[in-house]
Structure formats: structure tokens, C-alpha cells
Amino acid sequence: MAFRTFLSSMGINAPAVDTVPGRDAVRPGEELPFEVVVRGGGADVKVDRLAVELLIRVEDSESTETGWTNPHVLASSDTGSFALAAKEDRVFESSLVIPWEMPLTHALGNRLKGARCALRTTMEIDNAVDRGDFDEIAVHARPVQDAMFQAFADLGFRFDEAEVKQYYRNFQQTQTLPYCQELEFWFPSSYHRQDQLEMSVITADAESVEVIPGAAGSFLFAADELDVQRWTSWLDEFCRERWAR
Structure with a gap:
């Protein structure tokens, strides 16, 4: 190029x-x-x-x-x-x-x-x-980020769009850049929603992953514990606790 x-x-x-x-x-x-x-x-x-x-x-x-x-x-x-x-x-x-x-x-x-x-x-x-x-x-996504996208797909979510916005979402004090990428996914019918879940994932270093699902708080993980199975389990549990009732 x-x-x-x-x-x-x-x-x-x-x-x-x-x-x-x-x-x-x-x-x-x-x-x-x-x-x-x-x-x-x-x-x-x-x-x-x-x-x-x-x-x-x-x-x-x-x-x-x-x-x-x-x-x-x-x-x-x-x-x-x-x-x-x-x-x-x-x-x-x-x-x-x-x-x-x-x-x-x-x-x-x-x-x-x-x-x-x-x-x-x-x-x-x-x-x-x-x-x-x-x-x-x-x-391209790092393996831990690809695993998240695969988990969304396996649960039936449909990716819509990625947006970068200029603001801090620094709940866990991991964010270093004044920009945050929002990933928008359409809910599958199993969660009884007809709108989108906006997910921000902050990876300020090789070890940690901060997950910010919409306005529902912040969750901090070690990068090496988030494979596809762990992502899928956590995401499904998170959504069902809030919406699939």
C-alpha cells in the first residue's frame, strides 16, 4: 500500500x-x-x-x-x-x-x-x-476481542456498526485515550428486546479488559480468562438477568 x-x-x-x-x-x-x-x-x-x-x-x-x-x-x-x-x-x-x-x-x-x-x-x-x-x-481485533465478537455471534446477536466518540468512560480507571469505540449489536429474540446493545471494550494494556455494556456499569476482566466460552457465558448471563424474564 x-x-x-x-x-x-x-x-x-x-x-x-x-x-x-x-x-x-x-x-x-x-x-x-x-x-x-x-x-x-x-x-x-x-x-x-x-x-x-x-x-x-x-x-x-x-x-x-x-x-x-x-x-x-x-x-x-x-x-x-x-x-x-x-x-x-x-x-x-x-x-x-x-x-x-x-x-x-x-x-x-x-x-x-x-x-x-x-x-x-x-x-x-x-x-x-x-x-x-x-x-x-x-x-484487526486481538484474540480476546475476536472471542467477544464470536460470543455475540454464537448467541444470535447481529453486529450493526462501530462508532468512535470523543469522551471518557473510565469507570475502572483503565482508559488512557480520550476516545471510546462503541460496538452496536442487535439483540436476538431470545432476550425479548428489539433494540441494540452498545458495548465498549477498553484494552489499555495486554493484561486487562474493561467491558462497558451500555449504561449498565463496568466490568473488569483479566485478558487471559476471556476465551469464547467465558465471553459467551458472561454475556448470556448478563443479558438474561436484565431482560430475558
């Missing part, structure tokens, strides 16, 4: 940038390596800033499922300023750490409706800033 952006305000002989991630799919907690190739244009220039940013789409009143409105930066890598001669090629290698709480775009190998993540390269020369295009990357 690669993307190229041109400083169009400087003309057709402007410097160009190719950013190539080392992989097109990651999981929370992993590193995403990448290579940035900067190609000089028709004249010597000083690049004031060259940055690669990890973006997420956060819901607001103007966002749509297919567009990006005011994307939020979760991590960035910045080369600082450097001189770029005409026709010179410069190569930079770096990586970004994917936060443990990174919103997912895929679970059980499938794309989650409403969830999006991307890399964006920003170049600044003489106060001209070009953010250009950006390419989306896939953030």
Missing part, C-alpha cells in the same frame, strides 16, 4: 512523497513500520516538516460513514527540518506504535461498518502545507 502527495501550490516541479507502510494490517499494541521516500523537484528547498500521522475517524455532527471530518491524530512520526536538493532522493524509515486502545476496523477477519483508520503524510515547505491523500489501514 502506498500513497503520494504533491505540493501542488509549488507547481508541477514540486517535491513528491511516497509513503509505504511495511504491512497493511496491524493489531493494537503492535508497531507499524513504514518508509518515506522524498523526491526533490526542480529546485533546492528546505523542508520545514515531514510527518506521518496515524488517524482515526471520530463521530461528530458532520461526519458521514464514507467521509472524514476533522480526523484525530493518535500517533505521529516527524523527521524535523532538512535540506532537499533538486532531483535528490531522501529515504526515511520509522514506525508508529499502535495504541492498545486503538479502535478496531476488523473483527473475525471482517470489516466493521463505520470504523476507519488511516496514515497521512504532511509536508511543509516555506509555510505551504500539503496533507494530500491518505491510505486506510486495517486494525
